Amino acid sequence: xxxxxxxxxxxxxxxxxxxxxxxxxxxxxxxxxxxxxxxxxxxxxxxxxxxxxxxxxxxxxxxxxxxxxxxxxxxxxxxxxxxxxxxxxxxxxxxxxxxxxxxxxxxxxxxxxxxxxxxxxxxxxxxxxxxxxxxxxxxxxxxxxxxxxxxxxxxxxxxxxxxxxxxxxxxxxxxxxxxxxxxxxxxxxxxxxxxxxxxxxxxxxxxxxxxxxxxxxxxxxxxxxxxxxxxxxxxxxxxxxxxxxxxxxxxxxxxxxxxxxxxx
Amino acid sequence: xxxxxxxxxxxxxxxxxxxxxxxxxxxxxxxxxxxxxxxxxxxxxxxxxxxxxxxxxxxxxxxxxxxxxxxxxxxxxxxxxxxxxxxxxxxxxxxxxxxxxxxxxxxxxxxxxxxxxxxxxxxxxxxxxxxxxxxxxxxxxxxxxxxxxxxxxxxxxxxxxxxxxxxxxxxxxxxxxxxxxxxxxxxxxxxxxxxxxxxxxxxxxxxxxxxxxxxxxxxxxxxxxxxxxxxxxxxxxxxxxxxxxxxxxxxxxxxxxxxxxxxxxxxxxxxxxxxxx
Numbered sequence: 001x002x003x004x005x006x007x008x009x010x011x012x013x014x015x016x017x018x019x020x021x022x023x024x025x026x027x028x029x030x031x032x033x034x035x036x037x038x039x040x041x042x043x044x045x046x047x048x049x050x051x052x053x054x055x056x057x058x059x060x061x062x063x064x065x066x067x068x069x070x071x072x073x074x075x076x077x078x079x080x081x082x083x084x085x086x087x088x089x090x091x092x093x094x095x096x097x098x099x100x101x102x103x104x105x106x107x108x109x110x111x112x113x114x115x116x117x118x119x120x121x122x123x124x125x126x127x128x129x130x131x132x133x134x135x136x137x138x139x140x141x142x143x144x145x146x147x148x149x150x151x152x153x154x155x156x157x158x159x160x161x162x163x164x165x166x167x168x169x170x171x172x173x174x175x176x177x178x179x180x181x182x183x184x185x186x187x188x189x190x191x192x193x194x195x196x197x198x199x200x201x202x203x204x205x206x207x208x209x210x211x212x213x214x215x216x217x218x219x220x221x222x223x224x225x226x227x228x229x230x231x232x233x234x235x236x237x238x239x240x241x242x243x244x245x246x247x248x249x250x251x252x253x254x255x256x257x258x259x260x261x262x263x264x
Numbered sequence: 265x266x267x268x269x270x271x272x273x274x275x276x277x278x279x280x281x282x283x284x285x286x287x288x289x290x291x292x293x294x295x296x297x298x299x300x301x302x303x304x305x306x307x308x309x310x311x312x313x314x315x316x317x318x319x320x321x322x323x324x325x326x327x328x329x330x331x332x333x334x335x336x337x338x339x340x341x342x343x344x345x346x347x348x349x350x351x352x353x354x355x356x357x358x359x360x361x362x363x364x365x366x367x368x369x370x371x372x373x374x375x376x377x378x379x380x381x382x383x384x385x386x387x388x389x390x391x392x393x394x395x396x397x398x399x400x401x402x403x404x405x406x407x408x409x410x411x412x413x414x415x416x417x418x419x420x421x422x423x424x425x426x427x428x429x430x431x432x433x434x435x436x437x438x439x440x441x442x443x444x445x446x447x448x449x450x451x452x453x454x455x456x457x458x459x460x461x462x463x464x465x466x467x468x469x470x471x472x473x474x475x476x477x478x479x480x481x482x483x484x485x486x487x488x489x490x491x492x493x494x495x496x497x498x499x500x501x502x503x504x505x506x507x508x509x510x511x512x513x514x515x516x517x518x519x520x521x522x523x524x525x526x527x528x529x530x531x532x533x534x535x536x537x538x539x540x541x
Contacts, residue, residue: 056445057445058441058444058445076444076445076446076447077447078447080445081445081446082442082445084438084441084442084445086438088436088438088439088441088442090439090456090457090460092460092461092463101446101456102446104456105443105446105447105448105452105456106446106447154446
């Protein structure tokens, strides 16, 4: 069953500084099934973040369609939640207060349910005991867990993740990837995951959309055939590296086409 | 012969470290050094004042004479009444400035059009030395307490207003995007982002407002009043009671130190709220 459908999406930008129109996304189409983990990779500036913002309803689009559960996306909605690249936590709220924040804004749950859900998701991301701490007291990885818990607590049908681990150091990132898979396994959400890291996309996702550089187009869609649950050691196996290599070649072509040194 | 196949694990006794000891001096270095310096300067000043005739009591004063005059004014003069008068003027004027500055600042910061219309006036008044309005204010309000209340208000209002406007406008873009993604209404953004986010800015305004408000009350009383600490300084000068003048000056200095350090402490406590990375 299709949960999210992006259909012939095209997006233009007006570049104020250069006083010209830029085509950011050109005829992008793909669909994500219910409960599917879909990753999107592409070279820098391929419009993947623009696309996520459009799906989140934070950016308007003129041509094409973005459809979730047979309804056209026309702005932010309670059926989606975003995990941002920067944790974007309110510095004056405790961890518990931050996890509640999304639910409070959406006003879907009563006070008691919000409390229960906040507790549950704080536990799920492994932050029990930190409820009363402030974001400034937490490490970057822990802040991203709060960011994730806030999104999950809002009970979205589709979880949108915008390079959520890009700002973390390599070790924390790997660890967070493994954690995310565990959490996803329990929460059973449809996920759209943006990243510029090929191995992150393959490790996490059921399918990987590879996008071309400016303007962003769908270059190819890969099935990831590996069984779940996946261990981090999977990343060192030959079959994983083969797939990574295949995706890398596609992206390299793109970089060559634009005459730039691979910027991924 | 038995061969050792495993490496002997070194036995590490892990004892919790005792809390690092700081000597009394290390802990209070600032207070001790600063305090000693102040005492030395006061001592030299006092010695010069008592044992030489380099200082004419007409032009200057000494610590003991200031202390004596302080005690005299306190017990026989009307120092307490003067203090109460100035304190009341400052408190009322600052209170009105705080409430109106924050309320108007929030409105101006939130509504772009209101800000664009009022900006030229605010900038002019913020930059101008409002204390220069004092003669006019005395014409309006007379030499009683309300001219002083008004000049304190006028002095403190603008820093509080301008900082509040900056605080409301200075909303973190990432937080705003997150709130929008969770379907936040404008009112929710106002309540949960704009207001709490502006608290550190408002406190900066409070600190600046306290400083200029104090100048306002003192200069206001010097220019036209028959009571208050500012009047005490002006009167001491006009009648060549240099000791009285100094008592007033010391009191004003201490009030300034006390109030600004209070405001600073408050500001620091909330500064980690500032959502900048």
